[in-house]
Amino acid sequence: MKQCSSLPVIVVGTGGVARSLVHSLKLNNIRIIGVITRGGREAEEYISEQGLAAISYGAKITDPCVCVLSVPDRLVAETAQKIALPEGSVMLHTAGSIDMSELKCSSINYGVLYPLQTLHKLKQVSFKDITVCIESNNSFTKSVLTELANTLSDNVVEISSSQRLMIHLAAVFACNFTNFMYSISENILRDSNLDFSLLHSLIKETTEKALHTSPSLSQTGPAVRNDLNTINKHLSLLADSEKHIYEILTEIIRDKYGKK
Amino acid sequence: MKQCSSLPVIVVGTGGVARSLVHSLKLNNIRIIGVITRGGREAEEYISEQGLAAISYGAKITDPCVCVLSVPDRLVAETAQKIALPEGSVMLHTAGSIDMSELKCSSINYGVLYPLQTLHKLKQVSFKDITVCIESNNSFTKSVLTELANTLSDNVVEISSSQRLMIHLAAVFACNFTNFMYSISENILRDSNLDFSLLHSLIKETTEKALHTSPSLSQTGPAVRNDLNTINKHLSLLADSEKHIYEILTEIIRDKYGKK
CATH class of the missing domain: 3.40.50.720 (NAD(P)-binding Rossmann-like Domain)
Structure with missing residues (x-):
């Protein structure tokens, strides 16, 4: 001990x-x-x-x-x-x-x-x-x-203090913003009378992948595939702030992955 | 069987x-x-x-x-x-x-x-x-x-098809956008010569919480606390697209949690 x-x-x-x-x-x-x-x-x-x-x-x-x-x-x-x-x-x-x-x-x-x-x-x-x-x-x-x-x-x-500040900033993305994505997801399901637990196995796998491979290399979804049909369908279902978040993140992911 | x-x-x-x-x-x-x-x-x-x-x-x-x-x-x-x-x-x-x-x-x-x-x-x-x-x-x-x-x-x-579309939309937030938050986090750490594994226990706990409680109820971080000092310090460290994401998400979280 x-x-x-x-x-x-x-x-x-x-x-x-x-x-x-x-x-x-x-x-x-x-x-x-x-x-x-x-x-x-x-x-x-x-x-x-x-x-x-x-x-x-x-x-x-x-x-x-x-x-x-x-x-x-x-x-x-x-x-x-x-x-x-x-x-x-x-x-x-x-x-x-x-x-x-x-x-x-x-x-x-x-x-x-x-x-x-x-x-x-x-x-x-x-x-x-x-x-x-x-x-x-x-x-x-x-x-x-x-x-x-x-x-x-x-x-x-x-x-060091300067490194700690960068860790704290990274933690905001990896924890606080991630949790906010979960809460948007939860609200979308709730509005359709669906339970958030439907996504549990998806969330577990997403986390497992992030822990065992580089998240930058394992990005999936309509944005990285530049699947405009799906993106537009999704945007038509969202209102206000969630729509804005979806647009911004999709645009930035498309930019980063070079498929815009 | x-x-x-x-x-x-x-x-x-x-x-x-x-x-x-x-x-x-x-x-x-x-x-x-x-x-x-x-x-x-x-x-x-x-x-x-x-x-x-x-x-x-x-x-x-x-x-x-x-x-x-x-x-x-x-x-x-x-x-x-x-x-x-x-x-x-x-x-x-x-x-x-x-x-x-x-x-x-x-x-x-x-x-x-x-x-x-x-x-x-x-x-x-x-x-x-x-x-x-x-x-x-x-x-x-x-x-x-x-x-x-x-x-x-x-x-x-x-x-049903309409519910499935909502599940698919919710999954984009819970999986694709979440993974993108992880990849931003990974990049911030890499730029400071720090390893993403530093955040592993934080990511595990964030996921555990989302699976066992309501993410809407367990939001933490500078945005929900309306901690303007920290928010401004973080914004000064970010460039371009990451700064934009930080600003938008922080503004929307502050709006939602009524502390703007």
């Missing part, structure tokens, strides 16, 4: 990432000093359910710790500066799009622990199979962070 | 659907009379490799059979009319976007056997786990087709 990180952890926030982080820390017996929040009933209920200590922003932190900021990306820098950590501590954030340097005024030791996953309040998952991207400003942070990350996950990679 | 269909089968075409159909017919010991093609080296090689008879369009077909047209959607009607089937035969097509009625001049008995899957020449798969949508013009066709489809697949559903 992996060793636990030697420093205890403070978690800041109670959103999707924070909750899965708490879940993963507990699974690995890493001590959690407490959770810092701005309060609110939902956050307080969660902290109490978890048997954790609620820490206010003004509270004095006495023990060296790893403080992990899981707050909205735009709040990372200002939140970090509200928390005074004792010497020997490390300040981390978990945001995909925020440069590590935004923590430089908040601690001598700082870095990033970015779980590359879509995480929700309502589904706490272990970091074990999640790719965790880490970055650190000095060797002390690196050793603490590497130990912590390797305890939590089997897939830890060192990634 | 399921019974085999009582009529032997002629397959028309040697594309992705045709090849997986041949594979599935063989797996279930259904007799294949032969394959009708316009010829060409690749088609002939395939037919020979499979140990099948090549049948020309003009050839006289003597035995009652199920003739399955797996040709490009736009060629279904004209191809059907080139083939004269003996009495007691059934003409089927496998196209998502073509109305069953396009076969009405080609045979007394006609219908549709539409495998709801992305199929490639290079990967012959069994229809067993694929949803197969069937439609038939009379009770004889229905009994022959139902027996054949149930022999090939464990997921057979009766679907």
Whole structure:
């Protein structure tokens, strides 16, 4: 079994990432000093359910710790500066799009622990199979962070801030936009009194192919075949925003595959 | 074990659907009379490799059979009319976007056997786990087709032409456009010297969620959070067509989720 990180952890926030982080820390017996929040009933209920200590922003932190900021990306820098950590501590954030340097005024030791996953309040998952991207400003942070990350996950990679931003951007396409395509699909079927589960085997196969071959090489569909009959038939069935999406994507796929 | 269909089968075409159909017919010991093609080296090689008879369009077909047209959607009607089937035969097509009625001049008995899957020449798969949508013009066709489809697949559903067209449209979003999102993602990472496999666990989880909950309810990302900082940062990193896609999808997601 992996060793636990030697420093205890403070978690800041109670959103999707924070909750899965708490879940993963507990699974690995890493001590959690407490959770810092701005309060609110939902956050307080969660902290109490978890048997954790609620820490206010003004509270004095006495023990060296790893403080992990899981707050909205735009709040990372200002939140970090509200928390005074004792010497020997490390300040981390978990945001995909925020440069590590935004923590430089908040601690001598700082870095990033970015779980590359879509995480929700309502589904706490272990970091074990999640790719965790880490970055650190000095060797002390690196050793603490590497130990912590390797305890939590089997897939830890060192990634610079600029690369992390590109990963985050790529993840928007591969996760958020992909999910939006599924939801359009679901709505089209629902409007025809058909169940989304009809597409389950197609969705599984599409994903399998993307994981095992290059998606650029395995593009199928009316756009890549330049099948104008089908494209026009489909367009006539769509209204407004979905039609616009279909047109744009079809045009760009046809351009890319040279069959326009 | 399921019974085999009582009529032997002629397959028309040697594309992705045709090849997986041949594979599935063989797996279930259904007799294949032969394959009708316009010829060409690749088609002939395939037919020979499979140990099948090549049948020309003009050839006289003597035995009652199920003739399955797996040709490009736009060629279904004209191809059907080139083939004269003996009495007691059934003409089927496998196209998502073509109305069953396009076969009405080609045979007394006609219908549709539409495998709801992305199929490639290079990967012959069994229809067993694929949803197969069937439609038939009379009770004889229905009994022959139902027996054949149930022999090939464990997921057979009766679907009208108009519903099938909506399924085909939904499949473009859930498969073709989704795959295109993956390929953009792959390109973004490649340009930063990063491997697409970094996103594998994210892609798996996104798919799992879509299969087990409603994608409309589980949308995440900067667009649904209306995180303008991140959106603008991402837009500044994209060029041309990818930027356009990002803008359009973000705008529509923000509209739909009411956070614009």
